[in-house]
Amino acid sequence: MKIKYLSEKIIEGLIYGSGWITTVVVVIIVVFLFREGSGLFNKKPLEEGYGIVINAENKVRQITAQEIRQIFEKDITNWKELGGADEKIVVFSLSNIDKYFSEKDLGESYSLLSEKIKEFVQQNKGVIAVFPEKYLDESLAHLEIAPISFWSFISGKDWYPTATPSPQLGVLAIILGTLWVSFGAMLFALPIGISVAIYMAEIAEKRVRELLKPFIELLAGIPSVVFGFFGLVYIVPLLQNLFNLPVGETALAGSILLGIMALPTIITLSEDAIRSVPRELKEASFALGANHWQSIARVIVPYAKSGVISACILGIGRAIGETMAVLMVTGNAAVIPTSFLEPVRTITATIASELGEAQQGGMHYEALFLLGSILFIITFFINWIAELVTKKK
Amino acid sequence: MQNIKSIKQAIAFTIFRILAGLIVGILLTIFLFIFLRGIGMISWEFLTTVPREGMLKGGIVTAIVGTFLLVFYSALIAFPVGILSGIYMNEYLKDGKIKRFITMITNNLAGIPSVVFGLFGLSIFVNTLGWGVSVISGAFTLAIMILPIVIRTTEESLKQVEYNFRLASYAMGATKWQTIWKIVLPTAMPNIITGLILSVGRVAGETAPIIFTAVAYFLPTIDFAIDKPVMALPYHLYVLSTSGINLQASRNVAFGTALVLVSLIFILNLLANFLRKRLKVSSTK
Numbered sequence: 110m111k112i113k114y115l116s117e118k119i120i121e122g123l124i125y126g127s128g129w130i131t132t133v134v135v136v137i138i139v140v141f142l143f144r145e146g147s148g149l150f151n152k153k154p155l156e157e158g159y160g161i162v163i164n165a166e167n168k169v170r171q172i173t174a175q176e177i178r179q180i181f182e183k184d185i186t187n188w189k190e191l192g193g194a195d196e197k198i199v200v201f202s203l204s205n206i207d208k209y210f211s212e213k214d215l216g217e218s219y220s221l222l223s224e225k226i227k228e229f230v231q232q233n234k235g236v237i238a239v240f241p242e243k244y245l246d247e248s249l250a251h252l253e254i255a256p257i258s259f260w261s262f263i264s265g266k267d268w269y270p271t272a273t274p275s276p277q278l279g280v281l282a283i284i285l286g287t288l289w290v291s292f293g294a295m296l297f298a299l300p301i302g303i304s305v306a307i308y309m310a311e312i313a314e315k316r317v318r319e320l321l322k323p324f325i326e327l328l329a330g331i332p333s334v335v336f337g338f339f340g341l342v343y344i345v346p347l348l349q350n351l352f353n354l355p356v357g358e359t360a361l362a363g364s365i366l367l368g369i370m371a372l373p374t375i376i377t378l379s380e381d382a383i384r385s386v387p388r389e390l391k392e393a394s395f396a397l398g399a400n401h402w403q404s405i406a407r408v409i410v411p412y413a414k415s416g417v418i419s420a421c422i423l424g425i426g427r428a429i430g431e432t433m434a435v436l437m438v439t440g441n442a443a444v445i446p447t448s449f450l451e452p453v454r455t456i457t458a459t460i461a462s463e464l465g466e467a468q469q470g471g472m473h474y475e476a477l478f479l480l481g482s483i484l485f486i487i488t489f490f491i492n493w494i495a496e497l498v499t500k501k502k
Numbered sequence: 503m504q505n506i507k508s509i510k511q512a513i514a515f516t517i518f519r520i521l522a523g524l525i526v527g528i529l530l531t532i533f534l535f536i537f538l539r540g541i542g543m544i545s546w547e548f549l550t551t552v553p554r555e556g557m558l559k560g561g562i563v564t565a566i567v568g569t570f571l572l573v574f575y576s577a578l579i580a581f582p583v584g585i586l587s588g589i590y591m592n593e594y595l596k597d598g599k600i601k602r603f604i605t606m607i608t609n610n611l612a613g614i615p616s617v618v619f620g621l622f623g624l625s626i627f628v629n630t631l632g633w634g635v636s637v638i639s640g641a642f643t644l645a646i647m648i649l650p651i652v653i654r655t656t657e658e659s660l661k662q663v664e665y666n667f668r669l670a671s672y673a674m675g676a677t678k679w680q681t682i683w684k685i686v687l688p689t690a691m692p693n694i695i696t697g698l699i700l701s702v703g704r705v706a707g708e709t710a711p712i713i714f715t716a717v718a719y720f721l722p723t724i725d726f727a728i729d730k731p732v733m734a735l736p737y738h739l740y741v742l743s744t745s746g747i748n749l750q751a752s753r754n755v756a757f758g759t760a761l762v763l764v765s766l767i768f769i770l771n772l773l774a775n776f777l778r779k780r781l782k783v784s785s786t787k
Contacts, residue, residue, distance in 0.1 A: 117679045121594075127583050128590030131608045131653065134646055141625045142618070301521050308518035321522060323775055328529050330700070330767050332707025333616075334736040338743045338760050339532050342753070369528055376525075402511035423613070430615025432710040433736075437744060457617045457710070464621070464714055469629060481621040485614060492613040496606060 146479035152472055153254045156274045160242040162249040164234050169193040171253040175267065177275040180237060188235060196235040202274065203240065239274045262479065268443040270463065270473040278476045282445045284483070286453035289446040290435060291428040293364030294371060299421055302375030309376070310383035311405055329373035337437030340366045345438055352450055358440030361449040366438060367428040375424040382416020383409060419495040426491040430484065432457040456484045536760045543758030552722055557742065558751045562759055564721050568732030572716060573705050575641030575728065580648050581698060588656025593682055612650035616710040619647045623715040637728040640716020647711055648701040655697025659690040692781030696774045703770040707763065709736040735763045
């Protein structure tokens, strides 16, 4: 009897513990995501082990990652543009060193490189020299790169995480791409989803409804990668021919798939909301002489509004978080979207396609975790809003 | 006036019917395309041999076994914890702030995108705990992903068990746990099992959480070890359809893989539906 009592206590202890499992898990997820992601802000956006030196007379002491890129792409050619003296910028790095020094000058296995850099930097007023730190003499004036700020991460337009010498980690185009594709999906998923929900809750006969229900469950059960495959094989070529595009992998292809994938969520939840409208309301509406459609449009749906809206919000959340299908059909070009007929890149696709190549603990890796954190926050907010909307009723 | 009213209604209802038909059409289109082009690939050899010649020939048995392993272990982890958690929510926790809080957190966990679970799994299981890319890392990641589904299913099923059953049991002198174990759980089991089957389908089809935690591009042998990477059906389909050198040749294998994956999900769904109807015991509301 006693043993039985004891084992019962143990089981109940387990039950109490398990009850809090989701809370614990969510906390751990938050800790790990943000811990990995926040490392990015403590790092200089420069290739590992590299340093930048300039002439001692140069007044510029700090520039941003984006400015480095502009210098290397010759968009910025004068120190004046960076707040320095009117002096032409001379880029000096391993990739153009042969312009100034021959292999003989540099000695066997670069033994003289350090000296030559020092010489060159001291003689050229406009020089910006990017080399591995071990070749840079300490007496030279170092140019600092501003660490990445959260704002520059969010608002940066360039995503070249593996660019040298300075990786460009701006995710504006990626975030906008995500919203763009989801927006396109909702343009047709919302009207269709709500209509079908109304049909199933109000109009369809019981027999038809019981036939439709498993179809919608099956649609919800089809794996995302199968949708992606279907899109790649049929929708992408179709769009390419239809609109005469250079590539069929476009935002539109992603939107179509996401719309289809969000439909079950929207339909099931809206239907539940519409079905829970009290009978009396409908009867009262009929009694006033309204026909079925009028009752639906003016009484039933308005009454179920909060439930339907929350269903739609959750559908949007589903679309934003979807990975494989968009990865396979949207073309993944990190440019700010302007049309539905161009490739875009989403947060989820960026993570899924790049995490494999990113070195653990590197800037690229951390930037992807930060993107994941942003995605987490977005979906968290969406869920929270959906819950608020439902509660309001 | 009366006429306009009914015309409007007729138009609206017709549109609704067409849209509902459209949904069925979409599903049938997807399934038919995959079925018609995939069925030619299905053979005993395809299902039971390992991939050969750059995955263009041979079968997909390594991917099938890998998916099976991931499903099995993630179920082993998620089901007991999830069911206990569901019992706690419905049988032990009274309505109030705490219950609302846990429900909210569980809903949020359910809403987290699958790729975020992949990031998390990579960070904690693969790197921090040092399990590497392996079945066990993937299984834990997937288990966390389906945990909310298991909890909700259990909670909903328990809710449907008549309260009188519990009272009768208490009246016989049974303790709370005895009542749950002998009376409430067996009554709710059919519904719980239905939900669990659907969550298994979810695990089998997910790709994003396992890309970085569990899968390998290609493995030549069947291996049941839990500390090594595996191939998995959804990832195999992804690889075949996007990164093959010979896309045209790999397409057929991709269709075969897609058909196997979709059939698996369909069978699980049908099974769940069948059980729901069949096992609907009169003792539930």
